[in-house]
Amino acid sequence: EAKRLGRRRAQPYLPGLAERLAERQHMIDDLYDAVQHGGFALAFQPVIQLSNGATTGYEALIRWNHRVRGWVAPDVFIPIAEECGLIEEIGRWVIMDACRQLAGWSPHLQVAINISAAQLKSEALLQHLTQAIMVHGIAPERIEVEITETALIDDAARTAAMVRRIRKIGIKVALDDFGTGQSSLAHLRDFQFDRIKIDRSFVVRAGTDRQSMAVLRGTVSIGKELGVLTHAEGVETREQLDLLRDIGCDAAQGYLVGRPIVPYHDPIDSGDLPLPESVLRPIAATLA
Numbered sequence: 013e014a015k016r017l018g019r020r021r022a023q024p025y026l027p028g029l030a031e032r033l034a035e036r037q038h039m040i041d042d043l044y045d046a047v048q049h050g051g052f053a054l055a056f057q058p059v060i061q062l063s064n065g066a067t068t069g070y071e072a073l074i075r076w077n078h079r080v081r082g083w084v085a086p087d088v089f090i091p092i093a094e095e096c097g098l099i100e101e102i103g104r105w106v107i108m109d110a111c112r113q114l115a116g117w118s119p120h121l122q123v124a125i126n127i128s129a130a131q132l133k134s135e136a137l138l139q140h141l142t143q144a145i146m147v148h149g150i151a152p153e154r155i156e157v158e159i160t161e162t163a164l165i166d167d168a169a170r171t172a173a174m175v176r177r178i179r180k181i182g183i184k185v186a187l188d189d190f191g192t193g194q195s196s197l198a199h200l201r202d203f204q205f206d207r208i209k210i211d212r213s214f215v216v217r218a219g220t221d222r223q224s225m226a227v228l229r230g231t232v233s234i235g236k237e238l239g240v241l242t243h244a245e246g247v248e249t250r251e252q253l254d255l256l257r258d259i260g261c262d263a264a265q266g267y268l269v270g271r272p273i274v275p276y277h278d279p280i281d282s283g284d285l286p287l288p289e290s291v292l293r294p295i296a297a298t299l300a
């Protein structure tokens with residue numbers, strides 16, 4: 013009897029599979045709709061320089077405003093957009109809107125834009141970047157594109173060429189989530205980056221875990237050797253911030269410094285309001 017049940021359980025029927033596929037298809041339909049009718053917004057999270065607490069710029073983080081689900085996080089819809097081929101259009105909007113908003117900020121501020129693997133493989137990326145720069149009259153040095161290690165894995169020669177071409181325009185390139193992918197060190201050898209963003213997982217454990225601390229110190233040291241900025245992600249406590257500054261890390265980002273915020277926008281008359289610098293001043297004052 014047990015054997016019979018076991019065999020039955022092994023049947024390739026998954027309850028809810030049809031429902032899950034239908035839901036996924038709904039999501040794809042809604043994504044198409046959002047691309048056509050503008051269902052996205054950019055949240056901005058501040059980046060500070062650890063030497064003096066000054067804000068150097070903001071990372072643009074996409075949100076999808078879904079009529080039923082509310083705000084949807086990128087980890088949920090970006091992978092789907094990549095699979096169904098919508099990422100290029102969404103990525104184009106992100107680049108254009110980030111540059112549009114950047115044009116209204118103080119000229120010393122930068123914007124960081126996340127680029128997915130599929131975008132990096134397409135020539136269109138260069139067109140989208142140069143077009144946004146021209147339309148909004150922006151110095152290319154004020155833009156930094158963020159690439160994750162997983163985007164570098166396949167076709168390394170081609171992606172390395174793309175990274176070189178992006179940097180040739182004057183746009184900066186950052187390696188995102190450093191330390192979580194495969195062959196992280198090989199990427200530092202084979203690609204030229206302007207910034208290394210050390211993954212949050214190392215920062216979280218920095219105060220308590222010798223291994224994480226060693227990786228942090230080592231990465232900061234490699235960054236200095238290479239002349240590449242080091243940047244800690246996911247800084248949530250004052251202890252983490254002080255520790256990172258003590259080991260010579262250049263920049264920090266995280267909830268302690270500021271959460272991602274969608275700037276208030278009045279559709280009728282004004283443009284986007286400036287970001288709340290006042291929120292950042294207390295931290296800057298203690299670091300300076």
Ligand code: C2E
Pocket residue numbers: 057072073074085086087090103106126127128158188189245246247248265266267268272
């Ligand atoms: P990421 O580029 O590594 O961005 C950092 C993520 O960590 C963001 O999540 C941010 O809200 C979150 N975060 C920041 N500080 C803290 C902190 O102190 N603690 C914790 N627990 N989390 C923190 P978010 O906005 O949900 O974005 C997730 C990922 O989605 C991003 O990771 C990025 O890979 C991707 N993404 C976001 N926007 C875009 C986009 O416009 N295009 C593409 N292709 N990917 C995007």
Ligand code: MG
Pocket residue numbers: 071126158188
């Ligand atoms: Mg990023």
Ligand code: MG
Pocket residue numbers: 188189209211245
């Ligand atoms: Mg990251």
Ligand code: MG
Pocket residue numbers: 189
């Ligand atoms: Mg990430």
